[in-house]
Amino acid sequence: MSRPVGDVILEVDDLHTYCFTRWGVVKAVDGVSFSLRQGETLGIVGESGSGKTMTALSLLRLVPRPAARIVKGSIRLAGEDLLAKSEREMRAVRGRRISMILQDPQTSLNPVFTIGNQLIEAIQIHHKDGRGSLVRRAIEGLKQVRVAAPERRVADYPHQISGGMKQRVVGAIAISCEPKVLIADEPTTSLDVTIQAQYLRLLREIQQATNLALIFITHDFGIVAKMCDRVIVMYAGRAVESGPVRDIFNRPSHPYTQALLSSVPSMDEDVARLYSIAGQPPALWDLPEGCRFAARCPHADDRCRHEYPRAFSVGEGHTADCWRLEKEWTPRPFSASTS
Amino acid sequence: MDAAPVLRVDELTKHFPVTEGLLWTKVVGWVKAVDGIAFSVGQGQTLALVGESGCGKTTTAKLILRLERPTAGTVTVDGEDVHTLGGEALKQYRAKVQAVFQDPWSSLSPRMRVREIVAEPLVINGLASSHEIKERVAEILSAVGLRPQQADLYPHEFSGGQRQRIAVASALVSRPKLIVLDEPVSALDVSIRAQIMNLLVDLQRQYDVSFLLIAHHLATTRYMAHEVAVMYLGQIVEKAPTKELFTSPLHPYTKALFSAALPAHPDIAREEIILSGEVPSPINPPSGCRFHPRCPFAMRQCSETEPSPKEIAAGHMVACHLY
Numbered sequence: 224m225s226r227p228v229g230d231v232i233l234e235v236d237d238l239h240t241y242c243f244t245r246w247g248v249v250k251a252v253d254g255v256s257f258s259l260r261q262g263e264t265l266g267i268v269g270e271s272g273s274g275k276t277m278t279a280l281s282l283l284r285l286v287p288r289p290a291a292r293i294v295k296g297s298i299r300l301a302g303e304d305l306l307a308k309s310e311r312e313m314r315a316v317r318g319r320r321i322s323m324i325l326q327d328p329q330t331s332l333n334p335v336f337t338i339g340n341q342l343i344e345a346i347q348i349h350h351k352d353g354r355g356s357l358v359r360r361a362i363e364g365l366k367q368v369r370v371a372a373p374e375r376r377v378a379d380y381p382h383q384i385s386g387g388m389k390q391r392v393v394g395a396i397a398i399s400c401e402p403k404v405l406i407a408d409e410p411t412t413s414l415d416v417t418i419q420a421q422y423l424r425l426l427r428e429i430q431q432a433t434n435l436a437l438i439f440i441t442h443d444f445g446i447v448a449k450m451c452d453r454v455i456v457m458y459a460g461r462a463v464e465s466g467p468v469r470d471i472f473n474r475p476s477h478p479y480t481q482a483l484l485s486s487v488p489s490m491d492e493d494v495a496r497l498y499s500i501a502g503q504p505p506a507l508w509d510l511p512e513g514c515r516f517a518a519r520c521p522h523a524d525d526r527c528r529h530e531y532p533r534a535f536s537v538g539e540g541h542t543a544d545c546w547r548l549e550k551e552w553t554p555r556p557f558s559a560s561t562s
Numbered sequence: 563m564d565a566a567p568v569l570r571v572d573e574l575t576k577h578f579p580v581t582e583g584l585l586w587t588k589v590v591g592w593v594k595a596v597d598g599i600a601f602s603v604g605q606g607q608t609l610a611l612v613g614e615s616g617c618g619k620t621t622t623a624k625l626i627l628r629l630e631r632p633t634a635g636t637v638t639v640d641g642e643d644v645h646t647l648g649g650e651a652l653k654q655y656r657a658k659v660q661a662v663f664q665d666p667w668s669s670l671s672p673r674m675r676v677r678e679i680v681a682e683p684l685v686i687n688g689l690a691s692s693h694e695i696k697e698r699v700a701e702i703l704s705a706v707g708l709r710p711q712q713a714d715l716y717p718h719e720f721s722g723g724q725r726q727r728i729a730v731a732s733a734l735v736s737r738p739k740l741i742v743l744d745e746p747v748s749a750l751d752v753s754i755r756a757q758i759m760n761l762l763v764d765l766q767r768q769y770d771v772s773f774l775l776i777a778h779h780l781a782t783t784r785y786m787a788h789e790v791a792v793m794y795l796g797q798i799v800e801k802a803p804t805k806e807l808f809t810s811p812l813h814p815y816t817k818a819l820f821s822a823a824l825p826a827h828p829d830i831a832r833e834e835i836i837l838s839g840e841v842p843s844p845i846n847p848p849s850g851c852r853f854h855p856r857c858p859f860a861m862r863q864c865s866e867t868e869p870s871p872k873e874i875a876a877g878h879m880v881a882c883h884l885y
């Protein structure tokens with residue numbers, strides 16, 4: 224599945240996005256770095272609330288105001304510093320160069336406009352064309368995402384189409400302006416197996432045709448296994464492990480990654496018992512000083528509780544933040560018996 | 563399977579009217595949501611229903627729960643037809659059959675304390691004294707891994723996974739024989755999903771309760787179910803013991819469905835069978851085999867005669883002209 228990949232298009236370095244709330248500073252994203260090449264697919268996985276969506280919104284500088292703010296770090300798109308851009312300049316980036324499919328596609332379509340008009344609105348940002356030509360482009364866009372009878376569908380309102388079709392329409396809007404980077408936040412959670420497969424295949428095809436860089440935010444390791452080249456595992460605002468997809472599956476090195484992988488059932492083999500991670504992640508406004516996973520980690524010791532682990536390299540382009548990796552220790556697939 | 567199943571469904575059918583005209587009084591067609599299905603679930607067993615969105619899984623669940631009345635066919639629980647029950651027998655049924663739905667956010671009443679929510683099935687049906695209720699609630703809360711002190715909190719004070727535990731506790735408190743689980747874990751995060759699945763499996767062993775499980779996620783059904791039935795447009799096209807179905811699916815639709823499932827590892831490359839077209843409408847299901855317009859193996863007879871279910875191996879039933 225490995226495909227040739229191009230130049231680095233996006234570089235995120237030491238990103239910190241905090242929310243300033245009444246009860247304290249929520250460190251939603253607390254030092255995340257990664258880079259993405261053209262034609263490459265990056266997966267971001269992690270527990271609910273670990274900062275995945277906030278990371279993505281930061282790339283577009285669309286973090287919820289006024290609470291959230293990017294407080295530190297840099298984001299470079301094709302070498303340009305996005306954090307140095309004015310709001311006006313950012314508007315030329317959003318939609319055109321970086322596009323995002325939001326976590327809930329049902330709410331990202333406006334119920335009072337036809338889907339054709341919503342597509343046209345997106346296309347119009349970059350193509351100053353006559354009405355007729357815009358409608359043609361909209362129909363073309365729907366055809367690209369395999370909506371049947373697109374000439375008729377452009378006149379439909381969102382409530383007139385099925386959930387699966389809505390998701391594809393949102394996809395059509397996101398790619399209508401030929402972005403360089405597409406972020407898909409849980410794009411297929413409400414789809415059933417066969418429609419999900421169709422949709423993923425479609426994103427693949429578009430990626431191959433346009434050399435699009437894709438970021439998939441997901442809870443589903445199946446999507447990661449099928450779609451991604453590289454993976455970042457987030458825990459409590461930090462990227463605790465990152466690496467090539469096969470290394471993550473074959474040699475997960477952070478205890479959290481190991482635990483996550485062993486809590487997923489498989490349809491290809493019988494699993495006697497799933498591992499389940501006891502406890503809850505720490506509050507993001509009251510983080511422990513040491514390793515953030517320590518309270519739930521079967522290997523935690525005193526140092527873990529007092530000192531945040533640095534990143535250790537465990538393979539080519541594969542790192543994990545865990546003190547256990549300092550000693551000579553060969554990572555192996557997690558075994559549920561350690562629980 | 564046991565001689566006397568807890569749940570038995572025979573020729574079960576539900577057609578919804580499609581109406582139009584002034585006040586929607588004119589019936590112009592019927593949605594054949596469930597169309598003559600049969601299965602049974604033994605004590606302490608789990609049967610899973612899988613299939614594409616709209617194939618009739620939730621409607622089947624509602625027919626069992628008496629939330630819909632069948633157009634034809636019967637649902638029997640413990641040998642009694644649930645749609646003809648009344649009086650004491652109906653009360654008994656309400657204690658015997660419980661349900662847990664997908665959404666842990668909306669399925670719990672926000673103004674009731676956890677203690678009241680969990681006790682509700684006992685109180686409504688007048689099944690126990692207040693002293694007994696107190697004991698049962700405490701026992702069941704600890705069985706689902708919640709602390710007794712948490713009984714006085716309200717649902718919004720819990721996380722999604724904890725709420726689903728409360729829903730499970732409330733379903734279990736009346737010591738039911740059957741729990742209908744409609745997508746019980748799909749709204750939950752990976753790690754909490756594992757907790758709830760383990761909890762359900764443990765409780766089944768402990769209380770010998772039967773489950774009817776509805777789940778999109780095929781790996782979930784492989785983990786939890788003893789037997790799996792595959793539905794397509796209101797009918798069961800294949801049914802087999804779980805391992806048998808996952809290792810040797812026979813029906814072309816089952817094969818296509820399984821081939822589309824996401825892999826558990828990047829090196830598992832499935833030969834994906836691509837089904838052309840959208841699911842046909844259950845208002846006008848195709849003639850003959852309902853799958854024929856999308857089936858890669860369709861033969862002439864497929865559009866003409868409906869295949870009848872055949873038992874190919876012990877407990878492995880398939881409805882397809884290829885077999």
Ligand SMILES: Nc1ncnc2c1ncn2[C@@H]1O[C@H](COP(=O)(O)OP(=O)(O)OP(=O)(O)O)[C@@H](O)[C@H]1O
Binds near residue numbers: 244251290326507
């Ligand atoms: N407007 C806000 N004010 C305060 N805190 C916020 C705000 N928005 C998000 N957060 C917090 O930031 C953290 C990260 O949220 P984020 O949405 O990025 O999580 P996520 O990883 O995408 O989770 P999920 O998988 O549930 O979508 C969460 O703990 C959340 O509670």
Ligand SMILES: Nc1ncnc2c1ncn2[C@@H]1O[C@H](COP(=O)(O)OP(=O)(O)OP(=O)(O)O)[C@@H](O)[C@H]1O
Binds near residue numbers: 415614620
């Ligand atoms: N009250 C109703 N009136 C008319 N049609 C209905 C009604 N309830 C369900 N249907 C139709 O019956 C069919 C089966 O629906 P059902 O909810 O049972 O599907 P499902 O298998 O549970 O799907 P999903 O996986 O999306 O939950 C669908 O075509 C649906 O539109």
Ligand code: SF4
Binds near residue numbers: 546
């Ligand atoms: S640093 Fe310590 S507590 Fe943290 S994951 Fe590694 S072993 Fe566990």
Ligand code: SF4
Binds near residue numbers: 851859860869881
């Ligand atoms: S009966 Fe015919 S159309 Fe139906 S699944 Fe079998 S081969 Fe395909």
Ligand SMILES: [Mg+2]
Binds near residue numbers: 326
């Ligand atoms: Mg999110």
Ligand SMILES: [Mg+2]
Binds near residue numbers: 619620621
């Ligand atoms: Mg349903």
